[in-house]
Amino acid sequence: MAVQWIVVCHLLLTLLVVISFLCGHWPIFQGTFIERINYFITFGFYDYFKRIVGAVFGSRGTDAVLFVEYFCCDRPNPILQIIYLAIIGGTYYVIVKSSFSYIPGYYLSEVHRYTSLLAVAVGILLFLLTSFSDPGTVNAENVSHYISAYPYDNMIFVEKECSTCKILKPARSKHCSICRRCVARFDHHCGWMNNCIGERNTRYFMAFLFWHFLLCIYGTVAIGLVLAGQVKELKVIYILTVYYGMENSFRSLTPHVVQWLMVSYNTQILLMVFLAIVSLLLAGFFAYHANLCLTNTTTNETFKWEEYLSWQRKVHEAKASTAALKASISGLSNERKPRESKWKTFFRRSRLEDVKIVKDNIYDKGFLHNLCDIIFPLSTRPSFSQAKSKSG
Ligand SMILES: [Zn+2]
Numbered sequence: 001m002a003v004q005w006i007v008v009c010h011l012l013l014t015l016l017v018v019i020s021f022l023c024g025h026w027p028i029f030q031g032t033f034i035e036r037i038n039y040f041i042t043f044g045f046y047d048y049f050k051r052i053v054g055a056v057f058g059s060r061g062t063d064a065v066l067f068v069e070y071f072c073c074d075r076p077n078p079i080l081q082i083i084y085l086a087i088i089g090g091t092y093y094v095i096v097k098s099s100f101s102y103i104p105g106y107y108l109s110e111v112h113r114y115t116s117l118l119a120v121a122v123g124i125l126l127f128l129l130t131s132f133s134d135p136g137t138v139n140a141e142n143v144s145h146y147i148s149a150y151p152y153d154n155m156i157f158v159e160k161e162c163s164t165c166k167i168l169k170p171a172r173s174k175h176c177s178i179c180r181r182c183v184a185r186f187d188h189h190c191g192w193m194n195n196c197i198g199e200r201n202t203r204y205f206m207a208f209l210f211w212h213f214l215l216c217i218y219g220t221v222a223i224g225l226v227l228a229g230q231v232k233e234l235k236v237i238y239i240l241t242v243y244y245g246m247e248n249s250f251r252s253l254t255p256h257v258v259q260w261l262m263v264s265y266n267t268q269i270l271l272m273v274f275l276a277i278v279s280l281l282l283a284g285f286f287a288y289h290a291n292l293c294l295t296n297t298t299t300n301e302t303f304k305w306e307e308y309l310s311w312q313r314k315v316h317e318a319k320a321s322t323a324a325l326k327a328s329i330s331g332l333s334n335e336r337k338p339r340e341s342k343w344k345t346f347f348r349r350s351r352l353e354d355v356k357i358v359k360d361n362i363y364d365k366g367f368l369h370n371l372c373d374i375i376f377p378l379s380t381r382p383s384f385s386q387a388k389s390k391s392g
């Protein structure tokens, strides 16, 4: 029974750390211990570490840490790419070592030895495509066309020059401070890919997320079927009911079967738990990005919209309080009809406060059009080069 509790604690702890790390900054976790764990993992721990290094090794130690930080966080580097390859390679290796001896089994045919390898290879191929493809770098030659691709909405995108690249910034583009270039329809800089996610490679990035979600589900189900096959082949149910005289019902047998699996196949159980957690995280991440793609928004634009809307709200609040102040002054001067002017003031104020500040995304042209923008980026279409030659 002790093994079971270790697995459960391991599962809960992993889940807590992963959720805190990835989602701890979300508004729903504000003020909770998940937010505090997130702060500690993402900032607090590193801050303490820097202080300790500074206290022990002085300014030379701090400089060395800052140099490593600069190299790891502010410049393109392959650290996370190597970690990704280590995770996918390591997990596949453990699966081969621990579970391939049971394939073919009662529920799995031999073909899964090859399809699993193929599935992993496709995953790595999508990773390489996303990592090494051009995200849509804007340069002096193509800037005129990228400018004509998306109009400025004069809300979150206004016509201005990139202070580093010294070219006009097309609407929806952003200068990536890590890659030191302007990227069209910029989504975010992905550390795992060591590349920006932009106009031209969002499709590969989405395919990568979806494929890895499927890959994890495939792994979880296949290992589950390996274990189910072992239960069947070793006649575990038969032994439990006939030899130990247990009642042949799902409720009475399940705890014993689970306990037996946890003791005899703990590697497979841990792999299943790991793959299930990763598949859930990937599903969430994919759903978030799919929603952005289908509404023709980018991660960068969600931040810009947040800023824009909160600024608009402040402007409206300021207008409302100015109007209320004016109304109360006029109410004071008009002493003959104080009651009526108070009502007027009330309605005038509520009308201003009720102004709905809404996001008006001019790039959202409907589900199919938005999907087309992702699968066939504007800069890959023949019209792109035609417009380029026209403008050139
Ligand atoms: Zn730039």
Ligand SMILES: [Zn+2]
Pocket (backbone or CB within 6 Å): 176, 177, 178, 179, 180, 188, 189, 190, 195, 196
């Ligand atoms: Zn970048």
